[in-house]
Amino acid sequence: MSRKLRATALVGVLALAISGCGGVGGGGDSDGGGAKGSGALSTMGLSLSDEIATTRVDAFKRDHPDVRLQITEGAFDEQQFLSAVASGNPPDLVYLDRKLIGTYAKRGSIQPLTDCVDEQGIDMGQFRQSAKDQVTLDGTVYGIPEFSQVRVLYLNEGLLKKAGLTADDVNLADWAGLPELNAKLATVSGGRLSRIGIDPKIPEFLPMWAKANGAEMISADGTKPNLTDPKVVEALTTGLKLVQDQGGWGKFKSFRDTFDFFGAQNPLAKNQMVAWPMEEWFLNQAAKNSPKAELVVKPFVDRQGKPLSMSSGQAWVLTKGAKNPKAACAFVKQMTATDTWLAAARVRADARKADKLPFTGLWTGNTAADKKIFDEVYQPTGDKRFDDAVAAVRQAQDVAFAMPASPAGAEFDKAWTDAVNRVLAGQEQPAQALARAQQEATAALDKAAG
Secondary structure, X not given: OOOOOOOOOOOOOOOOXXXXXXXXXXXXXXXXXXXXXXXEXXXXXXXXXOHHHHHHHHHHHHHOOOEEEEEEOOOOOHHHHHHHHHHOOOOOXXXXXXXXXXXXHHHOOEOOOHHHXXXXXXXXXXXXXHXXXXXXXXXXXXXEEOEOXXXXXXXXXXXXXXXXXXXXXXXXXXXXXXXXXXXXXXXXXXXXXEXXXXXXXXXXXXXXXXXXXXXXXXXXXXXXXXXXXXXXXXXXHHXXXXXXXXOOHHHHHHHHOXXXXXOOOOOOOOOOEEEEEEEOHHHHHHHXXXXXXXXXXXXXXXXXXXXXXXXXXXXXXXXXXXXXXXXXXXXXXXXOOHHHHHHHHHHHHHHHHHOOXXXXXXXXXXXXXXXXXXXXXXXXXOOHHHHHHHHHHHHHHHHEEOOOOOOOHHHHHHXXXXXXXXXXXXXXXXXXXXXXXHHHHHHHHHHHHO
């Protein structure tokens, strides 16, 4: 499954805002191709690194022989994208992190998809609400969601047993008890960290810890930051304590940076970590690379013990100046359609079966597709560890929230992430850092509103 990709800092390239809800009425050499389109179609940000991507792309090529698809592989490059838009020669479609959509929509770098949705008959009701929230700004859809990445808690049961504990003893609802639990699980000797006990995964997962503490870091309409809320400060303080007790950020990060989450020598297999929240894609990697490891997957929970998760993922957007919007809309419709996802899931399941490895499902932003995948393709493996893990991920999908689209989403994200990094580096205290981030985020949002 595709990983979440990080965007670099925004460069100062501004584009004129798009008025109205048009932008898909043809152009370039797409005319005359009917609903399917024709001519050249270019994309940025998509990787053809696995069968989930290639199966869907091959289906589009098969069904749209008049479209000359040009996929520029590689991670989304923000500077390259904005420069291409400014020069008037952008790719037609860009595949990017949904959290960036609000910023680009406000700046006019991407187009509304109202006409695209209507003309192609894309059923927005099939997508998860959390995914739709991230691609919709001021009531207008700017992106079509792809994967749905949620967070669950991974546990190394073998290491828990050595500590005289069980998976039930890892209670993330009991924040007061986390330092003591962390001390039992981590291995720190002479200031050297050789095994992580609890990884809070900050800065990345601070919004989820804040939500677990009853706080929203930004308003539902994406216009007002709430970073000075004492509950947000407490969430950061709690995560900071877990890191400090394991040698401090420098040693903690240096050790964690050696991990290979995508190979057979992952931290689960090498017993380098005991408990950590992470995206659901690691379950797929564990099933592929370390199926015999003593893995337990549980829901992340709030402070009342109720399951909680955070959703994120990628989406397709139509660029300002796209030359072939008709074919672009046909492409995103097919790439995210129920039958296309189902076909891709069958290919992966067959490949796993041939390799005698468990198929742990496929998690998309399309609820109808996920239902079909689990009704028609997925079968319990008979291995309780993986079957229970799949059940935990399915539950997480149903309780996940997403950070809302914001007209200054990228700037807001940078403000609080920088704040956490300053805290981890020992440069500022949590309340001080978040107060500065609140000022920065407010200024960015006020500027976007103006």
